Amino acid sequence: MVAEHGVGGGNGRGESPRSILQSDSGLDLASDFWMHRHFRAMAALYNSLLNEANLLPGDHVLDLGCGSGTHFDWIAALVGDDGQITGVDSDPDNLAQARERIADKPYRDRVMLQEGSLTEPLPFADGTFDFVWCAGSLQYVPTPVETIREMMRVVRPGGRVAVQDVEMTSMLLGPMPDELLIALKGSLPRGYTSGDEHHDYVDWLIGHKLRSYFVAAGLREIRGVLRTRVYTPPFTEDERGFLDVAVPYLSTGSPGIQDLSYRQVLELQRLVDENSPDYLLDQPDFIFVEGRSLAVGIR
Numbered sequence: 038m039v040a041e042h043g044v045g046g047g048n049g050r051g052e053s054p055r056s057i058l059q060s061d062s063g064l065d066l067a068s069d070f071w072m073h074r075h076f077r078a079m080a081a082l083y084n085s086l087l088n089e090a091n092l093l094p095g096d097h098v099l100d101l102g103c104g105s106g107t108h109f110d111w112i113a114a115l116v117g118d119d120g121q122i123t124g125v126d127s128d129p130d131n132l133a134q135a136r137e138r139i140a141d142k143p144y145r146d147r148v149m150l151q152e153g154s155l156t157e158p159l160p161f162a163d164g165t166f167d168f169v170w171c172a173g174s175l176q177y178v179p180t181p182v183e184t185i186r187e188m189m190r191v192v193r194p195g196g197r198v199a200v201q202d203v204e205m206t207s208m209l210l211g212p213m214p215d216e217l218l219i220a221l222k223g224s225l226p227r228g229y230t231s232g233d234e235h236h237d238y239v240d241w242l243i244g245h246k247l248r249s250y251f252v253a254a255g256l257r258e259i260r261g262v263l264r265t266r267v268y269t270p271p272f273t274e275d276e277r278g279f280l281d282v283a284v285p286y287l288s289t290g291s292p293g294i295q296d297l298s299y300r301q302v303l304e305l306q307r308l309v310d311e312n313s314p315d316y317l318l319d320q321p322d323f324i325f326v327e328g329r330s331l332a333v334g335i336r
């Protein structure tokens with residue numbers, strides 16, 4: 038049922054729809070609630086992108102912006118018993134969830150968790166790691182090249198840096214008139230959004246720029262992929278759980294919506310109104326496409 042899962046329904050704890058999508062530090066789409074739904078729906082794609090990054094047995098991996106440790110199981114399996122993971126995130130709540138997640142895992146003693154920021158010097162000596170993995174987090178950083186240089190500093194010479202992030206240039210949502218879809222795409226956040234200090238920067242179009250950022254930072258042998266995830270009915274439970282939250286957010290709650298005309302805003306509100314005959318998620322020709330990009334380079 039939409040009402041149970043929907044963003045409009047809150048979380049049953051009386052919190053506002055937006056707050057359940059925000060991390061404790063106030064970033065949109067960085068809460069554990071959101072991460073779990075998005076991650077479950079995207080698991081196959083995320084796993085394929087991590088596999089493209091070519092982690093090696095024995096690697097000491099820095100998972101930068103690790104969130105609630107969504108990638109830890111996969112990374113631990115790839116690096117094996119001789120590998121290690123250091124997870125860094127700025128959000129203490131997400132780190133606490135990560136700690137809980139690994140509490141009964143066989144690899145738990147090979148994971149270290151630490152609070153830290155992608156926008157400040159990392160608390161590690163030069164060349165500490167074999168590999169830096171950064172998924173879904175660089176989008177929040179206004180100075181991505183500086184952050185990538187910092188990633189390079191903490192990997193050893195010959196070590197690798199991999200960033201996986203959102204690419205919404207390829208976003209589709211429908212059925213809706215072309216003009217409305219183009220306007221919605223044009224409104225996607227890609228920079229400073231509001232005056233709100235907590236969620237004032239996000240770039241949903243970062244994916245196609247990762248290669249340029251890697252070049253500017255001085256990484257070598259850069260390669261990358263761009264993949265799309267297409268959602269059409271019938272939905273799996275995981276897909277529905279994600280779409281119930283994502284589609285209303287994208288259509289009525291994302292930071293760029295304020296730039297649309299009043300008529301466009303009303304039209305989008307109607308398309309995500311469960312009582313409307315045009316409710317998007319009930320349409321047999323519903324489609325949602327989101328893109329995800331990966332870049333890998335060598336120091």
Ligand SMILES: C[S@@+](CC[C@H](N)C(=O)[O-])C[C@H]1O[C@@H](n2cnc3c(N)ncnc32)[C@H](O)[C@@H]1O
Pocket residue numbers: 060064066067072076101102103104105106107108125126127128131153154155156171172173174177178
């Ligand atoms: C969308 S989640 C992605 C988490 C995880 N890497 C994944 O792929 O599922 C983004 C994470 O980046 C973290 N984050 C955002 N800005 C950050 C910053 N400046 N420094 C450190 N972590 C940051 C958030 O707290 C959140 O846990």
